Amino acid sequence: xxxxxxxxxxxxxxxxxxxxxxxxxxxxxxxxxxxxxxxxxxxxxxxxxxxxxxxxxxxxxxxxxxxxxxxxxxxxxxxxxxxxx
Amino acid sequence: xxxxxxxxxxxxxxxxxxxxxxxxxxxxxxxxxxxxxxxxxxxxxxxxxxxxxxxxxxxxxxxxxxxxxxxxxxxxxxxxxxxxxxxxxxxxxxxxxxxxxxxxxxxxxxxxxxxxxxxxxxxxxxxxxxxxxxxxxxxxxxxxxxxxxxxxxxxxxxxxxxxxxxxxxxxxxxxxxxxxxxxxxxxxxxxxxxxxxxxxxxxxxxxxxxxxxxxxxxxxxxxxxxxxxxxxxxxxxxxxxxxxxxxxxxxxxxxxxxxxxxxxxxxxxxxxxxxxxxxxxxxxxxxxxxxxxxxxxxxxxxxxxxxxxxxxxxxxxxxxxxxxxxxxxxxxxxxxxxxxxxxxxxxxxxxxxxxxxxxxxxxxxxxxxxxxxxxxxxxxxxxxxxxxxxxxxxxxxxxxxxxxxxxxxxxxxxxxxxxxxxxxxxxxxxxxxxxxxxxxxxxxxxxxxxxxxxxxxxxxxxxxxxxxxxxxxxxxxxxxxxxxxxxxxxxxxxxxxxxxxxxxxxxxxxxxxxxxxxxxxxxxxxxxxx
Numbered sequence: 001x002x003x004x005x006x007x008x009x010x011x012x013x014x015x016x017x018x019x020x021x022x023x024x025x026x027x028x029x030x031x032x033x034x035x036x037x038x039x040x041x042x043x044x045x046x047x048x049x050x051x052x053x054x055x056x057x058x059x060x061x062x063x064x065x066x067x068x069x070x071x072x073x074x075x076x077x078x079x080x081x082x083x084x085x
Numbered sequence: 086x087x088x089x090x091x092x093x094x095x096x097x098x099x100x101x102x103x104x105x106x107x108x109x110x111x112x113x114x115x116x117x118x119x120x121x122x123x124x125x126x127x128x129x130x131x132x133x134x135x136x137x138x139x140x141x142x143x144x145x146x147x148x149x150x151x152x153x154x155x156x157x158x159x160x161x162x163x164x165x166x167x168x169x170x171x172x173x174x175x176x177x178x179x180x181x182x183x184x185x186x187x188x189x190x191x192x193x194x195x196x197x198x199x200x201x202x203x204x205x206x207x208x209x210x211x212x213x214x215x216x217x218x219x220x221x222x223x224x225x226x227x228x229x230x231x232x233x234x235x236x237x238x239x240x241x242x243x244x245x246x247x248x249x250x251x252x253x254x255x256x257x258x259x260x261x262x263x264x265x266x267x268x269x270x271x272x273x274x275x276x277x278x279x280x281x282x283x284x285x286x287x288x289x290x291x292x293x294x295x296x297x298x299x300x301x302x303x304x305x306x307x308x309x310x311x312x313x314x315x316x317x318x319x320x321x322x323x324x325x326x327x328x329x330x331x332x333x334x335x336x337x338x339x340x341x342x343x344x345x346x347x348x349x350x351x352x353x354x355x356x357x358x359x360x361x362x363x364x365x366x367x368x369x370x371x372x373x374x375x376x377x378x379x380x381x382x383x384x385x386x387x388x389x390x391x392x393x394x395x396x397x398x399x400x401x402x403x404x405x406x407x408x409x410x411x412x413x414x415x416x417x418x419x420x421x422x423x424x425x426x427x428x429x430x431x432x433x434x435x436x437x438x439x440x441x442x443x444x445x446x447x448x449x450x451x452x453x454x455x456x457x458x459x460x461x462x463x464x465x466x467x468x469x470x471x472x473x474x475x476x477x478x479x480x481x482x483x484x485x486x487x488x489x490x491x492x493x494x495x496x497x498x499x500x501x502x503x504x505x506x507x508x509x510x511x512x513x514x515x516x517x518x519x520x521x522x523x524x525x526x527x528x529x530x531x532x533x534x535x536x537x538x539x540x541x542x543x544x545x546x547x548x549x550x551x552x553x554x555x556x557x558x559x560x561x562x563x564x565x566x567x568x569x570x571x572x573x574x575x576x577x578x579x580x581x582x583x584x585x586x587x588x589x590x591x592x593x594x595x596x597x598x599x600x601x602x603x604x605x606x607x608x609x610x611x612x613x614x615x
Contacts, residue, residue: 010591011471011605015574017452017464017494022506045459053502060454063462065502073499080460 020055020063027054027062033083035064041081046071048084450607452494466490471605472572476564478598479571481537486571489537489564493574496529497609523561523576530562539567544594558587558594560606569596574607 026036035041035051041064042048049068056062063075451467466487476486500522505511512518527540543550545557549568552559563570573595597603 010588010603011475013450013469013471013572013605013607015450015452015490015607015609017497017609018454019498019501022502043460045461055502057454060456060462065498073495073502075454075462075498077456077460077462 018057018059020057023054023056023062027078029078035078035081035083040084041066042084043068043076043081046074046076054078450490452490464491464494466494469605472607475598475602475605476571478600479565479569481565481571485537486564489535492533492535492538493530493562493609496526496533500525500529526576527561537565539563539570542567542570544596546594547596550594556590556594558590560591560595569598570604571598572605572607574609577608 026034028034035054037051037054039051040048041051043066046066046068049066049071051064051066052073053065054062055065062078064078064081065073065075066081067073450469450472451465453465453467454462455465457463468483468486468490473483473486476482481489503525504518504522507515507518512521530538530540540562541552541559542563543552543554543557543559545554550557560573561576562574563572564574565571573591591606592603595604
């Protein structure tokens with residue numbers, strides 16, 4: 001099958017993904033609630049989870065990276081979670 | 086032709102000629118030699134001038150020469166050296182006005198040679214040549230500038246490196262004031278290896294300062310530590326890499342400009358990025374040229390190295406010839422230097438996307454994000470035709486390819502969340518951070534147990550191989566059947582590009598696709614390169 005010719009070239013493809021900028025401080029929502037890493041939050045579909053990171057994309061804005069347990073680690077918009085006290 | 090060669094040598098020897106002329110002036114003020122000259126030129130003389138140089142000049146011109154201490158005669162060189170013919174035998178020497186090539190720096194010879202015989206008399210030829218020599222020699226300041234300009238071109242790095250290094254040390258002390266006088270803002274105008282961690286430190290400090298004035302001291306300390314780390318890292322670099330750092334960074338640290346209230350600092354950072362880069366580049370050039378004056382005295386070799394580094398730096402800025410001249414770089418300054426290879430840029434290639442040259446934008450796998458209606462973030466993955474075609478050849482459809490890439494993207498994001506941003510104080514070098522990123526990603530993907538994703542796979546002559554076997558090629562991630570992958574993924578946490586040897590190894594060792602072609606290689610950009 002493969003004739004190995006030295007003049008062959010390896011097709012090169014760029015895989016580009018934007019990594020968000022991690023925010024160091026707590027995040028204050030419009031309703032006055034403050035979210036921080038380690039806080040527990042609840043989402044309508046994903047259930048309860050622990051905030052691992054608060055970060056921001058240039059395209060999307062600020063997101064929470066949350067460990068949802070059995071539902072894995074996923075990002076959500078902070079406006080769609082409720083802080084679990 | 087012998088005479089022609091002699092004239093060309095005159096052109097090439099611009100630097101040396103004036104010093105020879107100035108040494109020989111004394112010889113011609115010697116009475117005996119004046120007598121010889123007078124006797125030799127007697128038959129051609131039509132005036133009572135005692136000097137052939139003066140013979141064709143007006144009284145005003147001669148008075149002007151004498152007033153400037155240049156009334157003595159000058160030797161005409163280059164006409165009678167061994168192997169040279171005379172103008173009578175070989176052609177015409179034509180005088181032109183000396184031209185200023187660069188302002189106060191460089192003067193072209195006011196002379197040219199026309200390769201044809203002419204029928205001028207000996208007297209005429211002597212007259213014309215004397216005029217040419219007189220005009221050139223009558224402008225010693227011009228020659229001095231010219232020579233200095235040539236010396237300047239040999240400027241190097243040796244002392245320049247030390248200057249920059251000392252500046253960095255000084256910047257540690259300066260760092261304590263940087264947050265309030267705008268120094269850091271200016272420095273941050275050029276994000277790079279040293280500035281990036283500073284940026285993060287200062288960015289965090291600004292937030293803290295806004296909320297708690299007591300946090301200021303802590304923030305300053307953090308800036309100081311960051312600069313210290315940067316300085317130590319710089320000291321450990323080979324000279325070549327130091328040069329890159331000088332060009333990219335040290336200027337910003339050593340040359341604060343502007344001063345505003347602390348409250349405007351954040352605005353200055355943003356403003357600086359947009360408006361101060363060009364000025365910084367300009368001043369870097371000028372500083373490099375100036376440092377060269379000192380370095381050239383101690384080591385021409387180092388001087389040449391600095392010249393090379395400056396060229397690499399400027400190439401990275403994408404400056405054109407006219408822009409360089411405007412910035413003070415003489416025309417032809419970089420003539421004869423090597424063209425930098427991508428591998429030379431170990432540190433921080435601006436604008437580098439981690440891809441070898443020749444990769445077209447269309448050959449791209451793009452991962453973007455969007456919110457669902459329930460506020461979840463999902464990835465959109467656009468797979469390139471090249472990868473899809475290869476996958477289909479090996480029995481994988483678009484959906485399967487997208488799924489594999491999604492898993493890789495998730496793993497990358499998770500490792501990033503665990504590791505955090507690159508922090509020099511925490512991870513040391515970027516290389517150490519990159520290595521750790523690689524290892525955690527490998528573990529993450531392995532733990533996921535995805536059969537169509539293999540990490541650190543080795544291949545030898547078309548078959549899987551044990552890691553480290555002589556002659557084998559290792560890839561970061563292979564996609565598809567491990568025995569017959571449809572693509573490989575190369576993690577780009579470092580700037581190094583594949584060497585030709587690596588390239589040949591991949592072609593030789595990786596299993597080819599079913600049509601005999603080579604599986605595409607995807608370059609996944611990871612921090613801190615973004």
